[in-house]
Every structure is written in C-alpha cells, then in structure tokens.
Amino acid sequence: MPLRPRDFSEIGPKEGERFPDVRLADQCGTIVDVHEARAGRKALVVFYRSAEW
C-alpha cells in the first residue's frame, strides 16, 4: 500500500528562509549553536530517525 504523499514545501522551515536558531548538546555534551558553529560556511543539517534503531 503506497503511502500518501506529503507536501514538504509546507512542512518545516522553507527554502528562502533563514534556518532557525538551534542550540543543542552534541555527542560530547557540549552545547552547540548551529549558526555559530558553521562559522559563515555553508551547512548541511540532517534530520534522522535515530542512531539506535
């Protein structure tokens, strides 16, 4: 049974918008601010299900 498609252009931050400010702990427990950490470079921000399953 095929899944119903979703319009991802309307889900989440949109192309042309500034990526929101995100501050989360990394794998070392250090708080990382994404915009600060990319330091003026391009960035690829990947959302994935889980590192465990």
Next chain:
Amino acid sequence: MLPRLRAERVALFAISYDAVEVLRQFAAERGIDFPLLSDTGSAVIRQLGLLNERVHDDHGAYGVAPNPRHLGVPYPGAFLLDERGVITHKRFHTSYRERETGVGLVAHVLGVTASGSGPAAEWKADGISIRASLDSPTYCWFQRLRLDLTIALADRFHIHGRPAAEGCVPLSLLVAPLEGVEVGEVQWPEPRRLADPETPDECWVHHGTVRASLPLTFTAPAGGGDRIVQVAVTYQPHDHSTSLGPSTVRLELAVKEVALVGRTLPSRT
C-alpha cells in the same frame, strides 16, 4: 562524502532525539567527528514543525506494530544552508524509512556529480558513449540510491527525445524489474526542437551531453543479498538529416547489501 564536504567548506550537523550518551557511543563506533545534536524530547523537532505525526499510519503500510520509541521522530531529510544561513535546498521524504545515501543527497544539493564510489559501466561506439552509475557501492534496507546516466554525443549526432516524431523511437532508460526494489521515474533534460525543412513533423532531439537519473529504493527486508541492476538504454540517432535505426545498450551494475547501523544481516542458507 565527508572529504568532499570539507573541500566545499560545508559544515555538517545531524539532529535526532537520541540522548547524548547514545550519540557519544554511536560517534565513537563510527568514527564520526561532526556534531550529532541531541534533541531529547524532540523539542526542536516539534518547534521546527518536523515531527512525524503520521508514523502510526505509515506503520499500517509496513505492517509494523506501534512502539513508543517511534513517537518523536522527525521526517527524515536535510536542509542545505548558504553562507548567510538561509535555506537554499530542502530534501525530505514521505516515509520515515526512506533515505538517500549521504553521497546522493550531498551530490544533489551541491549540484555536483559524486563519482568514484559507486559501481559504473560504460559503453562506447563511434560518436556516442553511454555511462551508467550508482551513487553508492552498497545498499541497506530502505535506502534510496540514485542511478545516473550520461550519454555523450559527437557533434554530428542528435538522438530523438519526447515527443517522438512518427516512426522515431525516443530515448528511454529501463531498469529490469528487481524484486524488492522500487524503480522511480526518469528525470530527462528538455529536448530541443530540430529545425529540419525536409521533415514535416516536429522533431525533438537531444544533443551534446545528456544527463538523466532515476531513484532506486530498496524496500524488501534485509537479506536480499548482493544485487545486479540491469539497465537498458534505447536511443535512435539522427545524423545530419538522416535518422538511423534505434539501438539498445545494456549495462549491469552490481551493488552489495550491508546491514543497517547496529544490525547484522540475516544469515543466508
């Protein structure tokens, strides 16, 4: 992929709802040195509107029983940000299980062809060469690979595109049916109209270097083993004002199965 990202000066971040300790172990096991961000409780995932609220519906499609750990997952995908932090590309998937290879995603968003790591096969004749490749040498369950096709034509040749004039065979790319593999639609470039006073019909042709791709999604459960992707490219060349007969070139690409992270492949008897 990572050396390519570093060369292009692209910072990489990955976000999931896993706890810091889970990520620490995962990074250590896999030798990951870019930030894996811990969104425990999925606050950021929710705030950004990326919470997958239809996981249970999807489970019905996959025959998977609901499980509390399934709640809080995001839709899988990625954002590419430019130097100002503005989103320039966004790739997300309908299913929480489908995901492109890292190389495939990066290649797409950076507009580059990621060559070298996946299997490739080439065929050459006088005035034409055809190359097919996959963006990964391996696949795992529910991974989506990209099949790339490059046709290079000498100046004296065009090949028929769509819509094809009467009696002409348009360029086509067919992948032989593979159990457990969903073959997506080919994305062709726009053909050009051929101005030929001797031809009363409209004639749409490709010339120079023609690039196309299609997605292959490996949906069958793990244990499928190594696979051979069989590709057939049919083309009809147009040499000056003459259409030559159509030809079909067959190429094979071998891809190996690997286990999902943290799993082993089922033993095969």
